[in-house]
Amino acid sequence: MTQPRELRPGIFLVGAIDWDRRLFDDLIPLPDGTSYNSYLLRDEENTALIDTVDPKMADVLVGNLRELGVEKLDYVVTNHAEQDHSGSLPRVLELYPDAVVVCSPRCRDLLVDHLHIPKDEFMIVKDGEALSLGEWTLKFLHTPWVHWPETMCTYLEEEKILFSCDFFGSHLATSEIFADPLAIYEPAKRYYAEIMMPFRPTIRRNLEKIERLGLEMIAPSHGPLYDDPSFIMEAYRDWASEEVKNVVVIPYTSMHGSTEKMVSYLMDALMDRNIGVMRFDLTRTDVGKLAMALVDAATMVIGTCTVLTGPHPNVANATFLANALRPKLKFVSIIGSYGWGGRTVKVIQDMIPNLKVEMIDPVLVKGLPRDDDFRALDELADEILERHKGLKILEH
Ligand code: FEO
Numbered sequence: 001m002t003q004p005r006e007l008r009p010g011i012f013l014v015g016a017i018d019w020d021r022r023l024f025d026d027l028i029p030l031p032d033g034t035s036y037n038s039y040l041l042r043d044e045e046n047t048a049l050i051d052t053v054d055p056k057m058a059d060v061l062v063g064n065l066r067e068l069g070v071e072k073l074d075y076v077v078t079n080h081a082e083q084d085h086s087g088s089l090p091r092v093l094e095l096y097p098d099a100v101v102v103c104s105p106r107c108r109d110l111l112v113d114h115l116h117i118p119k120d121e122f123m124i125v126k127d128g129e130a131l132s133l134g135e136w137t138l139k140f141l142h143t144p145w146v147h148w149p150e151t152m153c154t155y156l157e158e159e160k161i162l163f164s165c166d167f168f169g170s171h172l173a174t175s176e177i178f179a180d181p182l183a184i185y186e187p188a189k190r191y192y193a194e195i196m197m198p199f200r201p202t203i204r205r206n207l208e209k210i211e212r213l214g215l216e217m218i219a220p221s222h223g224p225l226y227d228d229p230s231f232i233m234e235a236y237r238d239w240a241s242e243e244v245k246n247v248v249v250i251p252y253t254s255m256h257g258s259t260e261k262m263v264s265y266l267m268d269a270l271m272d273r274n275i276g277v278m279r280f281d282l283t284r285t286d287v288g289k290l291a292m293a294l295v296d297a298a299t300m301v302i303g304t305c306t307v308l309t310g311p312h313p314n315v316a317n318a319t320f321l322a323n324a325l326r327p328k329l330k331f332v333s334i335i336g337s338y339g340w341g342g343r344t345v346k347v348i349q350d351m352i353p354n355l356k357v358e359m360i361d362p363v364l365v366k367g368l369p370r371d372d373d374f375r376a377l378d379e380l381a382d383e384i385l386e387r388h389k390g391l392k393i394l395e396h
Helices: 055-067 089-095 105-115 181-211 229-240 258-272 287-294 313-325 344-350 371-389
Strands: 005-008 011-013 016-018 034-036 039-042 047-050 075-077 100-103 122-124 130-132 137-142 152-156 161-165 217-220 245-253 276-281 297-304 331-338 363-366
Touching: 016 055, 055 089, 075 089, 089 105, 100 105, 105 122, 181 229, 181 287, 181 313, 217 229, 245 258, 245 287, 245 313, 258 276, 258 297, 258 331, 258 363, 258 371, 276 287, 287 297, 287 313, 297 313, 297 344, 297 371, 313 344, 331 344, 331 371, 363 371
Parallel strands: 047 075, 075 100, 100 122, 161 217, 245 276, 245 297, 297 331, 331 363
Antiparallel strands: 005 011, 011 039, 016 034, 039 047, 130 137, 137 152, 152 161
């Protein structure tokens, strides 16, 4: 159980901490669990709930509302229709049938489709529209594509608190209400990589919109809150910028050791040239760590053995994911070994149309690499060094 906790007078955290969840969307590893933050605002005239919780933890939310003696809910603000925040809405509306669901127009359509909420339950709000609760004013800021088309943030003007739902979230189960900058950086970056990275240009636009507010607090719907919003906003500016780090990411799979020898040799050659390297053996990699590495790396070198004329399925999976996440990579190359032939380069190139990258000549080797092949890897490292010299590099 999670108890309700008061953030400021009349503002309560009433969501649930999911300590044990280890997978999200049947895809994303959650090494540190997560939380579904829901907020109750109670002023003299009205009571509003901002977002609900994942339906499997609806009892926690309902228990918290009961513990606070909430007999009447006037509004349920729904910033985002995805079920980890909206999934308990039917239960809340059963308990509080007079509550009005406040959301963006696209969110209404999604809630009707995904949860079968009746169409007459809604108050549709435009971008910038305000709703007075009495003492407090909620202002609704449409922030589409962080990370669905309907997403919005809710700004509590008098308290300068932004309820941002997934935006600035992190999958981190913690008893702390506020984020410790040292502890939160990696979970927040992991979350950005997995959820937000495909939408970098819109993230930048939405950041600009929020920067103007002079926030005192960001209250996302996953992970701890930020009582110093500058930390997470600065991190987002870095991650969503076009600047990259002098780093090469090497995801690879090697069945009989030849590709692994090439990966190890190339790693040393890159390190000799003062280029950072992040290596991922795809038979055991946490894809969240790979996604995080892709947030600001300049180059990806895909290492693959050959299976039935193409890349190993592990490599195809990682390549598909990289293409879907649209990192700001500038260069891609391919290295690896084959038994007697294949179409690996063509297959991989066809899998990455979303990556706005220049291809660097691949190094593909028949069987076990020979001296000439290692020289080709030295040349690849030289080429990467030269290409990186032309980039604007993030130094931290
Ligand atoms: Fe946390 Fe997009 O749901």
